Amino acid sequence: MKLVVIEGFGKLETVQKYLGSGYKVFATGGHVRDLPSKRLAVDVKKDFEPTYVIMDDKKSVAESLKKAASSAETVLLATDPDREGEAISWHVATLLNIPENAPVRIEFNEISKNAIQNALKNPRAIDKNLVDAQQARRVLDRLVGYKVSPVLCKKIQSNLSAGRVQSVTLRLVVDREREIQAFVAEEYWNFFSHLQTSIGEDVKTALVGYCGEKIKLSCENDVKKVVSGLDGADYEVKSVKKSVTKAHPCAPFITSTMQQDAMNKLGMSLRQTSSAAQSLYEGVELPGEGKVALITYIRTDSTRVSNAAIAAAREYIGANYGSEYLPEKPNYYASKKSAQDAHEAIRPISLERTPESVKPHMNKYNYMLYNLIYKRFLASQMSDATYNSVSVDIRANDYDFRISGRTPIFDGFTKVYATAEKQSDDDGKTDDIKRIPELKEGEKLKFIKHEYEQKFTKPPARYTEASLVKAMEEKGIGRPATYTPTVTLLFSRKYIEKNGRAIAATELGCKVTDMLVKYFPDIMDVGFTANMESELDGIEDGGVRWQNVVARFYDGFEDKIAAAKADDYTLKVPDEATDYICEKCGAKMVVKTGRYGKFLACPNYPKCKNTKNLDENGNIAQPKEPEVSDVVCEKCGAKMIVKTGRYGKFLACPNYPKCKNIVNLEKPQESAVQLPPCPKCGKPLKIITTRKSTFYGCSGYPECDFASSDPPAGEECPQCGSYLVVKTGKNGKYVKCSNKTCKFKRNEENDKA
Numbered sequence: 001m002k003l004v005v006i007e008g009f010g011k012l013e014t015v016q017k018y019l020g021s022g023y024k025v026f027a028t029g030g031h032v033r034d035l036p037s038k039r040l041a042v043d044v045k046k047d048f049e050p051t052y053v054i055m056d057d058k059k060s061v062a063e064s065l066k067k068a069a070s071s072a073e074t075v076l077l078a079t080d081p082d083r084e085g086e087a088i089s090w091h092v093a094t095l096l097n098i099p100e101n102a103p104v105r106i107e108f109n110e111i112s113k114n115a116i117q118n119a120l121k122n123p124r125a126i127d128k129n130l131v132d133a134q135q136a137r138r139v140l141d142r143l144v145g146y147k148v149s150p151v152l153c154k155k156i157q158s159n160l161s162a163g164r165v166q167s168v169t170l171r172l173v174v175d176r177e178r179e180i181q182a183f184v185a186e187e188y189w190n191f192f193s194h195l196q197t198s199i200g201e202d203v204k205t206a207l208v209g210y211c212g213e214k215i216k217l218s219c220e221n222d223v224k225k226v227v228s229g230l231d232g233a234d235y236e237v238k239s240v241k242k243s244v245t246k247a248h249p250c251a252p253f254i255t256s257t258m259q260q261d262a263m264n265k266l267g268m269s270l271r272q273t274s275s276a277a278q279s280l281y282e283g284v285e286l287p288g289e290g291k292v293a294l295i296t297y298i299r300t301d302s303t304r305v306s307n308a309a310i311a312a313a314r315e316y317i318g319a320n321y322g323s324e325y326l327p328e329k330p331n332y333y334a335s336k337k338s339a340q341d342a343h344e345a346i347r348p349i350s351l352e353r354t355p356e357s358v359k360p361h362m363n364k365y366n367y368m369l370y371n372l373i374y375k376r377f378l379a380s381q382m383s384d385a386t387y388n389s390v391s392v393d394i395r396a397n398d399y400d401f402r403i404s405g406r407t408p409i410f411d412g413f414t415k416v417y418a419t420a421e422k423q424s425d426d427d428g429k430t431d432d433i434k435r436i437p438e439l440k441e442g443e444k445l446k447f448i449k450h451e452y453e454q455k456f457t458k459p460p461a462r463y464t465e466a467s468l469v470k471a472m473e474e475k476g477i478g479r480p481a482t483y484t485p486t487v488t489l490l491f492s493r494k495y496i497e498k499n500g501r502a503i504a505a506t507e508l509g510c511k512v513t514d515m516l517v518k519y520f521p522d523i524m525d526v527g528f529t530a531n532m533e534s535e536l537d538g539i540e541d542g543g544v545r546w547q548n549v550v551a552r553f554y555d556g557f558e559d560k561i562a563a564a565k566a567d568d569y570t571l572k573v574p575d576e577a578t579d580y581i582c583e584k585c586g587a588k589m590v591v592k593t594g595r596y597g598k599f600l601a602c603p604n605y606p607k608c609k610n611t612k613n614l615d616e617n618g619n620i621a622q623p624k625e626p627e628v629s630d631v632v633c634e635k636c637g638a639k640m641i642v643k644t645g646r647y648g649k650f651l652a653c654p655n656y657p658k659c660k661n662i663v664n665l666e667k668p669q670e671s672a673v674q675l676p677p678c679p680k681c682g683k684p685l686k687i688i689t690t691r692k693s694t695f696y697g698c699s700g701y702p703e704c705d706f707a708s709s710d711p712p713a714g715e716e717c718p719q720c721g722s723y724l725v726v727k728t729g730k731n732g733k734y735v736k737c738s739n740k741t742c743k744f745k746r747n748e749e750n751d752k753a
Contacts (some may be wrong), residue, residue: 026068087131104129149161154565163486167513170513171517187455189219201435207400246384260470279366280366301479302345327383378416386412390406393404584602675696718744
């Protein structure tokens with residue numbers, strides 16, 4: 001048996017299906033080793049040597065992995081094809097004592113049978129350059145977070161954090177907020193003349209100049225001057241410019257453009273987009289096929305596409321749309337200079353799996369995103385759209401007017417993927433799709449009326465999630481894998497907040513930014529952060545020691561930390577004295593501000609750690625009586641109480657801390673199917689919900705690694721003996737065999753009848 005190690009549980013079933021018998025797939029659920037959470041673990045005096053430990057929540061996983069590897073004839077490491085995935089493979093190899101140059105690393109850009117089979121034929125050694133690039137990032141982030149965060153806690157409030165990418169992204173939002181606050185609106189006026197052609201067609205023309213120079217109307221008096229100057233004027237066509245213009249299709253998606261279009265076109269948040277993309281990459285359940293992956297790897301900054309995928313797209317376009325929609329040569333797209341170009345663009349694995357064909361088997365977000373990715377890729381290999389463009393200049397008493405527009409000749413790629421067409425802007429410019437009457441040079445136009453309106457310049461728009469990601473990409477802040485986690489972290493820290501779709505900096509976010517800019521201008525400099533990303537790329541390319549990159553950053557860093565801690569500058573809200581008496585030591589309690597708002601605290605901290613929550617009116621919040629359940633603690637016999645934690649409600653023993661027994665409360669199943677015992681070992685099954693998926697797993701994990709994306713039916717297949725699962729289709733519930741090669745299926749409703 002050969003052991004194949006992957007990261008995510010969500011793709012375990014898909015990968016196992018394509019590997020077949022003779023292989024066992026083991027999912028680590030991400031990193032197994034990392035820097036410990038409660039200490040720096042980077043020896044700055046020993047060339048920044050990191051100390052890695054097995055993570056507390058992965059100790060059982062590590063033991064199971066060792067056990068599985070000990071009985072395997074070969075171990076292959078198939079973690080994600082990026083720096084982070086390479087580092088995870090390196091940590092696993094270290095854990096399993098696999099020699100450094102052993103050819104155990106395989107990678108695939110898509111979860112398909114061909115890609116996995118080709119990967120098996122081409123194992124390689126772990127790429128230490130990729131690992132070192134990830135190590136440098138991890139050490140840099142640890143140094144910034146571990147050293148700078150205490151400064152914020154001391155000078156603003158407790159439980160604050162700083163980060164190398166997080167903090168400079170926050171600065172973008174804060175700077176934009178201050179641009180908006182400092183903005184002074186300026187008055188301007190738009191001016192139009194409505195005219196009529198000799199055959200009675202109406203034309204709305206925009207004033208653009210006077211005596212050949214651009215004109216700007218800043219007040220009502222300017223408008224009156226123009227009206228007076230045009231009194232009795234003859235309007236004459238001075239020039240008519242006609243041309244055929246082309247619109248080229250957009251490149252296939254990279255991570256950032258996918259996130260931007262998903263928000264702008266579909267209204268999906270970063271989290272929704274990331275979750276849907278992960279599901280499409282790992283696989284969705286299709287009738288008769290099990291889990292099937294639909295798109296290629298989702299964390300990429302390259303617009304490159306394989307020759308095979310281009311050939312498949314051209315064949316599909318020719319067969320389904322006709323030769324006129326197929327350019328003579330394939331379309332190729334240049335990636336940005338800063339792109340790592342490690343993976344293809346995001347595209348469908350097979351164009352034969354159309355969005356409509358898989359729609360019945362997806363939730364709405366998965367379908368919408370797949371439809372967007374599919375059409376964007378298909379359009380990227382189609383012909384240009386062509387237009388008849390017209391621009392007409394009109395003169396009246398030295399005043400210049402203009403009207404422009406275009407009409408489509410051939411829809412080209414827009415037949416599949418239409419870009420947003422701008423109808424008109426505040427200045428009356430009309431370079432959009434609009435028909436212009438046939439006009440000739442020297443033609444006289446009849447005046448009908450003037451139209452003018454007062455306007456004021458607008459401040460720059462606040463960022464949305466989409467435009468913030470776009471700014472991060474354009475400025476070189478972070479990489480595809482970091483966009484969503486960075487923005488999500490800023491929200492969770494309450495440094496930024498949403499106002500509709502717009503993102504605004506909170507007062508706390510502004511304070512954090514001001515403090516960091518004051519003491520650590522380099523860390524908060526966009527150019528510095530972007531250059532650091534380039535240096536990490538240099539480590540990946542080889543020839544650059546990661547320790548040297550970290551050393552250059554660290555030079556003088558400790559002095560800045562010491563200076564920040566030494567002075568008296570603070571943005572802390574002063575403690576507010578109250579008349580509440582601490583019942584533990586008799587002191588008058590004070591109002592403090594913490595991460596979750598205001599609370600009462602004893603001023604004698606840390607000798608006295610008494611605190612009290614305050615309600616929305618500033619009064620002491622009365623503690624709620626705990627909800628007592630009927631469940632008896634199996635360790636001490638007390639009736640357990642209901643509590644709410646990070647992952648929802650759970651039962652806890654009231655005798656804590658003497659008794660620390662807790663019991664998870666599983667979410668009720670929507671299907672109302674009572675879970676049977678584990679088909680593999682007989683222990684109880686439970687529903688396991690992660691950020692990326694929900695599945696049914698054995699409570700005996702890691703000793704038993706049973707997992708299923710569908711609820712087991714509690715029966716064996718009468719044809720092959722595998723366990724049966726319950727599914728829901730168009731005609732209601734049915735039972736089918738979990739063995740993908742077995743065709744057994746039974747309509748559950750009819751069977752009950």
